[in-house]
Structures are given as structure tokens and as C-alpha cells.
Amino acid sequence: MATHSLYLLCSFFLSMVTFGQRTVFKDKFDDAIPVLNFGTFHMGYTPDATKVAFDKTNKKNQQEVHAIAKLLAAFKPTVIVVERVPERNRELLTEYQSYVKTPGMEFKNLSEIQLLAYEVGRLSGATRIYGIDFHENYNYMLFKTLRQKTDSITIPQYNKLVEAFAKTRNEKTMGVKDRLKLINHPQSLDYLINVNADLLTYVSTEGHAEGADQAAKFYHRNLVMFSNLNQLPLTKDDRVFILMGATHTAFFNDFFRRSPKYLPVNTFAYLK
Structure with a gap:
């Protein structure tokens, strides 16, 4: 009985993994x-x-x-x-x-x-x-200027990641193609959203969301740019x-x- 229950449990998790890896419905136009x-x-x-x-x-x-x-x-x-x-x-x-x-x-x-x-x-x-x-325009420098932040630990740690990425991206021995490969890597692209927008969500005073308000402007800018693309005669x-x-x-x-x-x-x- 215990063996059968274990088998059913393993089968359930296996089916969930498989289900999570495949396309479950059509989400692109035929002429995308x-x-x-x-x-x-x-x-x-x-x-x-x-x-x-x-x-x-x-x-x-x-x-x-x-x-x-x-x-x-x-x-x-x-x-x-x-x-x-x-x-x-x-x-x-x-x-x-x-x-x-x-x-x-x-x-x-x-x-x-x-x-x-x-x-x-x-x-x-x-x-x-x-x-x-x-x-x-948005106040990206808010993470430096806002006083009495509720989270005073994350930003200093984040700065170390910023410095590490900048050092890698500006490596003098790196050719143009390798630099562009680095920039287009999925990890780099996620990092760029983080450092240009999401970083500001760690900057706020109690009961407020000053950083998130500024980050929202950068999200808005990109949404308008996407809207501009959607207006092209494609x-x-x-x-x-x-x-x-x-x-x-x-x-x-x-x-x-x-x-x-x-x-x-x-x-x-x-x-x-």
C-alpha cells in the first residue's frame, strides 16, 4: 500500500514537471x-x-x-x-x-x-x-538621496553587483562582439531591468513607496515604446x-x- 502511494505521488510530480515544460495552448498567431x-x-x-x-x-x-x-x-x-x-x-x-x-x-x-x-x-x-x-524622466538617483530608508542594507550590497558587472562589461581585452554577447545574455538582460528599475523598489520610507513610484516611470517609458512599435504598419x-x-x-x-x-x-x- 505504501509502495503504491509512493508510486502515485511520484507519478503526480512527474506529470506536473512535464506539464510545466510543454505548451498547453496556442498563444501565437499563425502569421506572427x-x-x-x-x-x-x-x-x-x-x-x-x-x-x-x-x-x-x-x-x-x-x-x-x-x-x-x-x-x-x-x-x-x-x-x-x-x-x-x-x-x-x-x-x-x-x-x-x-x-x-x-x-x-x-x-x-x-x-x-x-x-x-x-x-x-x-x-x-x-x-x-x-x-x-x-x-x-525619472529619479534614478533616489537610492542615493532618499534619507531614512526602511531598507538600508540591500543597496550597499547591490552596489557591489553593479561594480562587478561594470568591470566585466568594460574589460579592455574584450572585443565588440564578445561585449555584445555578454549584454544580450539572458542573465545580463534580467540584471539590466533590475539595476535600472527594480532596484528602486528597495528605496522607500515607512508607509510610502517613493522608489516604486520612480521605477514605474521607467516601466511606463518602455510600455509607450512598445505601443509605438505597435503603431507601425507591419x-x-x-x-x-x-x-x-x-x-x-x-x-x-x-x-x-x-x-x-x-x-x-x-x-x-x-x-x-
Whole structure:
């Protein structure tokens, strides 16, 4: 009797594990749009609190970025999406079209958009490019300025993790491709949401949620950016390449995983 009960118990847990690993109902449209959602560090000016040391004018660096663009272009996107506000879409398209005609042209403000996104588009023959960014300020430095926090232990410990990640990401011997591989790793992407938003939920005074209120603004920014994407004239025949700062990439990975409209592809199938 005891043996039979043990067998039933083991069978129950085995079925639960199996059930948890398989798709139990259809959650994607038949014509879901393939998306290669690629995260990067900012290769030009950025107001971000943390920056990656990168000389955008260095020819070797530019060649490395173009080599990565060639790998990503194998996805064959029909549409390029970048971190720029929609209000500048006409200007963005004009500049991109000029680059396609003259790849050696010089830019006034060189960034990952010109170095990587334009080259991916040129190599793949994409004719459309859009910006979906949305600007919203939030007080990220609240974790330093808020006095009498209810949790005074977590942040100092968290700072050690921040320093460790920054040291790894800025390792001088690391090439551009390896740095981008690190940034696009699922663990790094989860970390970026944590350090840019969720970290603030540990910052509050009794009876209040000051940090969470600020973090919500960053979540809102990314939701508006996703809304901007959903306003683009995309069809089932499109293939979308998205290039943004990796924290936005992390948020969008979650959106795409849940959305029935989009079919996210494995970044590392192309970033070999």
C-alpha cells in the first residue's frame, strides 16, 4: 500500500514537471511577425549613468561592428527599428537612404544607429526604418538621496553587483562582439531591468513607496515604446530587426514572449 502511494505521488510530480515544460495552448498567431530584438551599449553620446568605453571613430572598432552587422543581416529584416523618437522618422529615413547609397559617408553624430542598424539594413535590403523611443524622466538617483530608508542594507550590497558587472562589461581585452554577447545574455538582460528599475523598489520610507513610484516611470517609458512599435504598419510578410539600448531590449523580450503578434527569434542564432 505504501509502495503504491509512493508510486502515485511520484507519478503526480512527474506529470506536473512535464506539464510545466510543454505548451498547453496556442498563444501565437499563425502569421506572427518574426523579430530579432538586439541589445547594444550606446556607441555614441548617452546621458545614461553608466557607459561603456568605446571609441566610435576607431577604424578597427567600426570594422568589428560592421562584421557583426553582416551576421545579423542574415536574419534578412524588411524593417529596421531603432531607439529614436518617432517625431524624427522622416529625418531618420532620409539619412538612412543616403547611407545606403553612400556607405562611406560621414555623420555629424555617430552612434550605434549609424554604425550597426544602418549597415544591417543596407546589407539586408531593408527599405523602411522607424524610431520608437519615448523620453520620460525619472529619479534614478533616489537610492542615493532618499534619507531614512526602511531598507538600508540591500543597496550597499547591490552596489557591489553593479561594480562587478561594470568591470566585466568594460574589460579592455574584450572585443565588440564578445561585449555584445555578454549584454544580450539572458542573465545580463534580467540584471539590466533590475539595476535600472527594480532596484528602486528597495528605496522607500515607512508607509510610502517613493522608489516604486520612480521605477514605474521607467516601466511606463518602455510600455509607450512598445505601443509605438505597435503603431507601425507591419504585415505578416515583414521581418523586424530592433536595435536599442539593452535595458529596453530586456523589457521588449518580455513583451514579445507574451505577445501573440510577434515571434521572437534567438539572437545567438545570428550572433555566432
